[in-house]
Amino acid sequence: MMICYFTASGNCLYVARRIGGNLLSIPQLMRQDAIEIEDDAVGVVCPCYNCEMPMMVREFMRKAHIQAEYFFFIYTYGAGFGEAYAHAKLAAEEEGLTLSYVNAIQMVDNFIPYFDMQEQIDTLPKKNVEGQLEAVCADIDARKTTDVEITDATRAQMAMYRKRLADVWLKKDTALSYTVNDSCIRCGICAKVCPANNITVTPDGVRFSDHCEVCYACLHNCPKHAIHMPLEAGTTQFRNEHVTLNDIVEANQ
Numbered sequence: 001m002m003i004c005y006f007t008a009s010g011n012c013l014y015v016a017r018r019i020g021g022n023l024l025s026i027p028q029l030m031r032q033d034a035i036e037i038e039d040d041a042v043g044v045v046c047p048c049y050n051c052e053m054p055m056m057v058r059e060f061m062r063k064a065h066i067q068a069e070y071f072f073f074i075y076t077y078g079a080g081f082g083e084a085y086a087h088a089k090l091a092a093e094e095e096g097l098t099l100s101y102v103n104a105i106q107m108v109d110n111f112i113p114y115f116d117m118q119e120q121i122d123t124l125p126k127k128n129v130e131g132q133l134e135a136v137c138a139d140i141d142a143r144k145t146t147d148v149e150i151t152d153a154t155r156a157q158m159a160m161y162r163k164r165l166a167d168v169w170l171k172k173d174t175a176l177s178y179t180v181n182d183s184c185i186r187c188g189i190c191a192k193v194c195p196a197n198n199i200t201v202t203p204d205g206v207r208f209s210d211h212c213e214v215c216y217a218c219l220h221n222c223p224k225h226a227i228h229m230p231l232e233a234g235t236t237q238f239r240n241e242h243v244t245l246n247d248i249v250e251a252n253q
């Protein structure tokens, strides 16, 4: 089994590890000229961004040539995933793939503009992540299938979210509004955890470019908590408790 994953704060890496199989980092795959993935079972594990998949995961779906009898999609999310299943189904179908199974695991919501990370961490036990994971792993082991119905209402919702995604939440120049405070020690971790190679660190400072994935890996993983965005709901950073900073660096650099 092959699992292609995208992660910023570790939730998806943890889920990918728990599902098992051969783990492949989507940011690293995307740096290859061609992506060929073939196995009896192939899965994508990614965060839900504005009820969709991250932009890079959508590009990955277009670029990769995936051959699998059982193809599945697992989102991690914090609050709600809207029509994310439909996005996964259509993204697969557009590439000639059948989506056999889709599910979503509710974890910490790392969306800093809305959520206080400390509150998210404190209330995590209520989400019973391990119980959700066990159920998903059992489904995949049993090669369970799911059917996603796509109606006109679904398509309307999807279009609305995609527009908000493009116009509001996932703008490629988002990081240009980030600030770096005086506690920055130019360690370069932000550049290493960025899945999009959007950050350059020199002795003069941190420079963001205009192809941000808006994943917040830089904000959450900065060892000095020096990187900030204009609107933050709390003062705590988040990284999944089972994942180290080095794991994120290895996944994304």
Ligand SMILES: Cc1cc2nc3c(=O)[nH]c(=O)nc-3n(C[C@H](O)[C@H](O)[C@H](O)COP(=O)(O)O)c2cc1C
Binding pocket: 006, 007, 008, 009, 010, 011, 012, 013, 046, 047, 048, 049, 050, 051, 052, 076, 077, 078, 079, 080, 081, 107, 108, 109, 110, 111, 169, 214, 215, 216, 240
């Ligand atoms: C830009 C952005 C948009 C997000 N949108 C949603 C959303 O629509 N619904 C939701 O429940 N969680 C949303 N989240 C939260 C993530 O999906 C969630 O925290 C995920 O588990 C993070 O995975 P990671 O730790 O592997 O990066 C969003 C996070 C970001 C950064």
